[in-house]
Amino acid sequence: MSCRAAPWGRPSAPRGRPFPASARLRGPFGGTNSWKNPVLKNSWRIGDVPAMFGLPSGLFRCMASSSSGDGGFSRPQSIDEAPIPLYPWPDKQRPRVCILGGGFGGLYTALRLESLVWPGNNKPQVMLVDQSERFVFKPMLYELLSGEVDVWEIAPYFTELLKNTSVQFVKDSVKLLRPSDHLRREPGVSCTGGVVHLESGTVVEYDWLVLALGAEAKIDVVPGSAEYALPFTTLEHALKVESELKMLERRKFGKKSPPIQVAIVGLGYSGVELAATISERLKNTGTVKAINFQTTICPNAPPGNREAALKVLESQNIQLFLGYSVNCIREVYASEDSGSMVADAKEAGGGDKKLVLELQAAQRGLQSQVLEADLVLWTVGSQSQILRLQPPDAPYVIPLNGRGQVETEETLQVKGHPRTFAIGDSAALRDPSGKFLPANAQVAFQQADFAGWNLWAAINDRPLLPFRFQNLGEMMTLGRNDAAITANFIEGLTLEGPIGHAGVKI
Structure with missing residues (x-):
């Protein structure tokens, strides 16, 4: 997800230790809930229900009653499969809400549910x-590369953020969704919303589901991109890029060698934002080459932000390959003997590894290009x-x-699924x-x-x-001392340079 959140109109957050001052403008205040993941001591064998689904009999009857083409399944012939652990919700009476994805949308939905006043015994059990x-x-994430923040400042633990709330956090990956809120119900049979299968093997039965999984980087786009390019969408990606940059900086330190090249x-x-941050970091020790299919940058940004960003890129002598x-x-290797590039490491005789990008003109009047790089980032x-x-x-x-x-x-319910909501990139x-x-x-904030x-x-x-x-505006970080902010409620106003950077940090 691109996270261009404007700094106005934030949802309220629970009390607790706040984010650092540099983070408060754009994110949740650290509030709240340390939940210890309960040990799944009880395993379920649910009669003659398939163990792979791990469904209680009421939900099984509901799902089995529907046609097979509508997502139902037939009764199995054998029940010899290993038992599947069913997640033990603490209260069997209160509604169960399962939120998949702990980004802005998922986390804030959980906190919103926690903050509301619930009548009677209707307050749901919430799992994130x-x-x-x-x-x-x-x-x-970019400020990790510029050295402005540490990991703990921009990536707090969920257990810390959810401390003092009743939200239960589970660290796991989703393997399979099997909703049942679209199925035909038999009279007298109470059906739940469905089940979620997690990679750990745990099955979560829920009454209400929120899909907030976001999108993941698609890196296998052209030959060699999955093998040699790095994405930049997660904390792990950012730490990997930081490690690669440090390695290149150490390798080049004190040597009369060509500058570091980042594409x-x-x-x-x-x-x-990556180009501006890395170029500022490398200064005279490296060059940044930026490639874009369109003939402009940030085509969906407000004109003021786009113009401010272009000024910064040009002032830092970033090489732009537009169109x-x-x-x-x-991957090629520099031969120590001839200085030429070869594809075989043995022929290179221990020379440095390089990456070669073959560029194809996407606009008329441009010629194909071949670029060399030590590091390729794919955004x-x-x-x-x-x-x-x-x-x-x-x-x-x-x-x-x-x-x-x-x-x-319009209500954010999935079409045909009244008990399932979807928000954010999902x-x-x-x-x-x-x-x-x-x-x-x-x-995502507003949808939550x-x-x-x-x-x-x-x-x-x-x-x-x-x-x-309600579009409140957009902001961009363009290095340690530069940024651009466009407020949607003041037409034509863009704060840029040090003033914009100060606005981001307030």
């Missing part, structure tokens, strides 16, 4: 599932995780658009003009607020609210 033990404040593919928000696409990336392309999580016997049970995003109603939602909402943190409220309304049989996005 994420494959990482840390919440990552992605707009500040960045894509000049959207992420590519521009080009990468055809392939390959274009993403893919939804939902498609690979659908049941193999019902691959389209969750409706997706052509981009792999979940089709939702969801396909349009604004009143018919355009898809951007995949950024500002949208509505998702939390609509879950409250659905559980308490109240009317649900249609989601309406």
